[in-house]
Amino acid sequence: MAxxxxxxxxxVYLKAxxxxxxxxLIAFGLFFLVVGFRTDQxxxxxxxxxQRWGLLAIFVAVAAIGRFIFAAFITPSRERAKxxxxxxxxxxxxxxxxxxxxxxxxxxxxxxxxxxxxxLILALINFAATGQWAFQSGVQGSLKYVDNFGIQILxxxxxxxxLNIVVGLxxxxxxxxxxxxxxxxxxxxxxSTHFGLSFWLLLPMAGIFAxxxxxxxxxxxxxxxxxxxxxxxxxxxxxxxxVLINWTVVTKGTFGVSGIAKATLFGIPFTTGPTGFAATFxxxxxxxYYKIFxxxxxxxxxxxxAWVTIRLRRMxxxxxxxxxxxxxxxxxSLGINTTTTKLTAFATGAMFGGFAxxxxxxxxxxxxxxxxxxxxxxxxxxxxxxxxxxxxxGIAIAAAVMIGGTELLRELEFLKLIFGNxxxxxxxRMLLFGLAMIVVMVWKxxxxxGNREPSAFLHERKMISSEFTKEGHG
Amino acid sequence: xxxEVRNNPNAVxxxxxxxxxxxxxxxxxxxxxxxxxxxxxxLIGPNxxxxxxxxxxxxxxxxxxxxxxTMTRDNGETYLLERMSDFVITKKAKVARTFQNIRLFxxxxxxENLLVAQHNPLMLxxxxxxxxxxGFPTYKKAAADAIEKARFWLxxxxxxxxxxxxxxxxxxxxQRRLEIARAMxxxxxxxxxxxxxxxxxxxxxxxxxxxxxxxxxxxxxSIILIEHDMSVVxxxxxxxxxxxxxxxxxxxxxETVKNDxxxxxxxxxxxxxxxxxxxxxxxxxxxxxxxxxxxxxxTEAIHEIEVTHAEPSAAPLxxxxxxxxxxxxxxxxxxxxxxxxxxxxAKPVDPAIKAGATSNALAAPRGGKPDSLIVIKxxxxxxxxxxxxxxxxxxxxxxxxKKADVIAAEAYLAFDGRIAREDWIGxxxxxxxxxxxxxxxxxxxxxx
Numbered sequence: 001m002a003x004x005x006x007x008x009x010x011x012v013y014l015k016a017x018x019x020x021x022x023x024x025l026i027a028f029g030l031f032f033l034v035v036g037f038r039t040d041q042x043x044x045x046x047x048x049x050x051q052r053w054g055l056l057a058i059f060v061a062v063a064a065i066g067r068f069i070f071a072a073f074i075t076p077s078r079e080r081a082k083x084x085x086x087x088x089x090x091x092x093x094x095x096x097x098x099x100x101x102x103x104x105x106x107x108x109x110x111x112x113x114x115x116x117x118x119x120l121i122l123a124l125i126n127f128a129a130t131g132q133w134a135f136q137s138g139v140q141g142s143l144k145y146v147d148n149f150g151i152q153i154l155x156x157x158x159x160x161x162x163l164n165i166v167v168g169l170x171x172x173x174x175x176x177x178x179x180x181x182x183x184x185x186x187x188x189x190x191x192s193t194h195f196g197l198s199f200w201l202l203l204p205m206a207g208i209f210a211x212x213x214x215x216x217x218x219x220x221x222x223x224x225x226x227x228x229x230x231x232x233x234x235x236x237x238x239x240x241x242x243v244l245i246n247w248t249v250v251t252k253g254t255f256g257v258s259g260i261a262k263a264t265l266f267g268i269p270f271t272t273g274p275t276g277f278a279a280t281f282x283x284x285x286x287x288x289y290y291k292i293f294x295x296x297x298x299x300x301x302x303x304x305x306a307w308v309t310i311r312l313r314r315m316x317x318x319x320x321x322x323x324x325x326x327x328x329x330x331x332x333s334l335g336i337n338t339t340t341t342k343l344t345a346f347a348t349g350a351m352f353g354g355f356a357x358x359x360x361x362x363x364x365x366x367x368x369x370x371x372x373x374x375x376x377x378x379x380x381x382x383x384x385x386x387x388x389x390x391x392x393x394g395i396a397i398a399a400a401v402m403i404g405g406t407e408l409l410r411e412l413e414f415l416k417l418i419f420g421n422x423x424x425x426x427x428x429r430m431l432l433f434g435l436a437m438i439v440v441m442v443w444k445x446x447x448x449x450g451n452r453e454p455s456a457f458l459h460e461r462k463m464i465s466s467e468f469t470k471e472g473h474g
Numbered sequence: 475x476x477x478e479v480r481n482n483p484n485a486v487x488x489x490x491x492x493x494x495x496x497x498x499x500x501x502x503x504x505x506x507x508x509x510x511x512x513x514x515x516x517l518i519g520p521n522x523x524x525x526x527x528x529x530x531x532x533x534x535x536x537x538x539x540x541x542x543x544t545m546t547r548d549n550g551e552t553y554l555l556e557r558m559s560d561f562v563i564t565k566k567a568k569v570a571r572t573f574q575n576i577r578l579f580x581x582x583x584x585x586e587n588l589l590v591a592q593h594n595p596l597m598l599x600x601x602x603x604x605x606x607x608x609g610f611p612t613y614k615k616a617a618a619d620a621i622e623k624a625r626f627w628l629x630x631x632x633x634x635x636x637x638x639x640x641x642x643x644x645x646x647x648x649q650r651r652l653e654i655a656r657a658m659x660x661x662x663x664x665x666x667x668x669x670x671x672x673x674x675x676x677x678x679x680x681x682x683x684x685x686x687x688x689x690x691x692x693x694x695x696s697i698i699l700i701e702h703d704m705s706v707v708x709x710x711x712x713x714x715x716x717x718x719x720x721x722x723x724x725x726x727x728x729e730t731v732k733n734d735x736x737x738x739x740x741x742x743x744x745x746x747x748x749x750x751x752x753x754x755x756x757x758x759x760x761x762x763x764x765x766x767x768x769x770x771x772x773t774e775a776i777h778e779i780e781v782t783h784a785e786p787s788a789a790p791l792x793x794x795x796x797x798x799x800x801x802x803x804x805x806x807x808x809x810x811x812x813x814x815x816x817x818x819x820a821k822p823v824d825p826a827i828k829a830g831a832t833s834n835a836l837a838a839p840r841g842g843k844p845d846s847l848i849v850i851k852x853x854x855x856x857x858x859x860x861x862x863x864x865x866x867x868x869x870x871x872x873x874x875x876k877k878a879d880v881i882a883a884e885a886y887l888a889f890d891g892r893i894a895r896e897d898w899i900g901x902x903x904x905x906x907x908x909x910x911x912x913x914x915x916x917x918x919x920x921x922x
Contacts, residue, residue: 312603314617315603315613316593319582322586332561332564333561334561334590334591335660336561336590336593452581454582455586456617461638468640
């Protein structure tokens with residue numbers, strides 16, 4: 001038995017080696033002329049042939065090693081996993097559920113300590129490098145991680161969770177979601193600069209304005225479905241942006257609104273003066289405090305979105321949204337007013353977009369129509385689709401991967417070692433990003449978490465496989 | 475026809491002068507009927523007769539071109555359905571419906587499907603979501619009640635075990651039942667079922683009958699159903715309305731309707747020329763009365779309907795071995811192919827007729843339409859088929875049987891002495907006579 005297994009293992013490696021050699025040869029054949037040689041001009045304007053054997057070797061090695069790893073490890077392990085999966089018992093399923101609960105609890109805890117964790121780690125790195133314990137160094141260095149990663153990702157998490165209500169639950173394809181984000185941002189920017197109203201008053205107001213616009217958009221598109229709905233919502237997003245550009249008297253057009261007041265913590269402003277946050281708490285002056293405050297603010301707003309979504313799914317209105325996604329005509333036959341159901345979905349989704357918008361304005365201190373282009377809508381929608389429509393955890397993961405991923409790609413300096421010094425990873429990040437999306441969609445066509453969690457159960461909560469749920473018809 | 479609809483306080487739904495036109499196509503033309511409270515009313519008719527259009531008008535999915543649809547609720551409130559939009563009809567007028575092609579929320583669980591149906595009361599108790607969102611106890615109680623109600627209906631339709639499975643994962647029959655339960659969760663006073671038995675097997679459709687009768691008994695809900703399955707229609711409905719080309723062609727109890735020549739003609743899609751032809755043929759064969767000819771047609775139709783739709787339990791139980799025995803039985807020397815009896819259209823016995831046929835066997839029934847032999851006590855659909863295979867189609871043929879014929883027939887029917895014991899010949903004589911004198915009489919005999 002052991003013999004057979006050993007020989008089985010051997011044959012796997014043998015096969016993998018063969019495949020690797022073969023893949024290497026193919027790669028060599030493919031790239032020999034394309035990568036191995038490069039025509040260039042020398043200083044005398046003569047055509048010269050540059051030989052790049054090293055680079056070619058890297059290409060071939062990548063292909064061969066990749067093939068070897070794939071054939072020797074990934075394929076057998078996937079087969080084993082498939083075999084094991086068919087044998088999981090109910091107990092194992094329950095285990096996995098409890099594991100999932102711990103993971104999400106752990107994730108939540110991590111989100112809460114994230115800024116301090118970053119500060120601590122940076123301080124430790126500094127300590128290791130200089131041998132001097134300076135907490136402040138960690139505080140200063142954390143700015144990038146809290147702001148570029150933490151806040152940026154959480155804004156998109158919140159936006160995607162808001163859009164999830166419209167697209168994931170109610171099944172209404174909305175390509176103009178960024179319009180509500182813009183409405184929220186401009187509501188705060190304009191009302192605070194003109195009337196000096198505080199952030200805490202304007203935050204709910206921005207949400208309400210955006211919800212109103214959601215209803216305004218909702219009315220004309222009530223009778224539209226699918227592609228038609230998508231086109232009209234797309235147009236709506238563009239109209240809002242064009243109005244912001246052209247209504248220069250109010251919005252200052254492309255110049256944007258600048259000098260927007262920052263948010264305050266219970267009346268304590270984040271300024272350098274004697275009444276400022278740092279002075280009040282006896283801390284050295286730094287811009288990081290405001291960023292950390294903003295981090296917790298957006299974390300709170302995002303969690304509010306999640307909480308409301310979770311609660312709403314168990315309410316009749318949430319079930320009506322999902323029923324609407326499944327079958328609108330059946331909904332009407334059960335006495336559900338689909339008009340108000342659709343409008344509430346648009347309004348609720350838009351409201352969270354408005355909250356996020358006013359937060360965005362408070363964070364940036366400056367808003368311009370540049371921030372609300374169609375690409376933003378597309379990214380938010382991509383996050384929702386990638387995460388799995390309707391799934392909060394999946395969407396959060398997708399937002400972290402997509403936004404965090406694009407931020408991370410800025411840091412890919414090591415690629416210069418491979419591709420030479422004139423390689424700028426920033427230019428390729430969108431390409432890599434698009435490739436990653438395609439890979440994920442091929443691997444998981446219904447998003448990271450395609451299963452749907454039922455809103456009520458009689459005996460036990462079973463996840464519903466994505467093959468039964470519909471995407472909605474708009 | 476117009477005056478048929480009176481102001482009957484018993485009527486749960488009154489349809490008056492209902493017309494629906496799609497451009498030039500008249501789907502329903504001046505339809506009048508009423509459904510009595512607590513009754514099961516069946517709406518039947520050939521494909522494309524406008525039955526589903528009537529349903530869509532009743533439930534507000536179409537706005538009728540003309541006409542008045544009056545729904546009278548148990549508490550006496552009346553609603554004019556043609557003026558209300560679809561969801562208000564369910565909400566206020568308490569009319570629920572199912573669909574011809576099942577429309578469940580396939581990605582929601584069975585339980586959730588039933589909870590969605592209780593949307594309106596739950597909306598109220600959750601204070602239009604706001605109180606519920608804030609966690610007020612009224613909603614928690616209402617939600618628990620809603621689940622209890624769903625459980626009640628799940629027990630009724632036998633799906634408690636599968637409550638947490640997605641509705642799209644259920645087998646077809648269960649999906650049909652779930653759709654009815656979902657409609658019942660809206661607390662309707664009138665339940666409109668669009669082909670509830672479509673795609674069900676015999677056992678499932680018998681269960682469906684029980685479910686519908688149960689629903690009526692326990693909740694007092696009136697039911698209107700569109701159905702092609704005659705075992706459902708004839709067994710449970712109190713009142714049948716037949717549509718053809720958007721007009722009502724018959725209205726009454728199942729008994730009267732199924733004997734209505736117009737209905738049969740409509741159902742079998744008999745062309746007018748064919749009817750004329752049949753009448754001529756009947757005249758030639760001696761049934762000089764024209765109605766007798768039409769009758770000939772109708773008997774055959776009923777027979778066909780009954781044979782194709784007969785519920786197994788309703789069919790007389792004739793053990794299958796008998797059939798085999800009949801086939802295996804050595805062909806008795808066929809009695810001499812005597813010249814046809816007086817009234818038979820003499821046609822040479824066809825080779826198609828099985829061996830062992832009686833003397834007066836026919837190659838085909840006269841006028842293409844055999845008599846419904848099952849009217850004779852002792853002949854069930856199986857025996858009737860066997861008789862037909864052996865060229866016996868009419869009462870007068872049996873009536874004219876001689877002793878040898880009886881022996882021959884008993885051989886292929888695998889009976890001994892039953893024909894004499896049950897006096898088939900006597901019965902057949904009587905029926906043959908009746909069919910000539912008073913054609914209507916034998917039709918009613920065709921009922922199960």
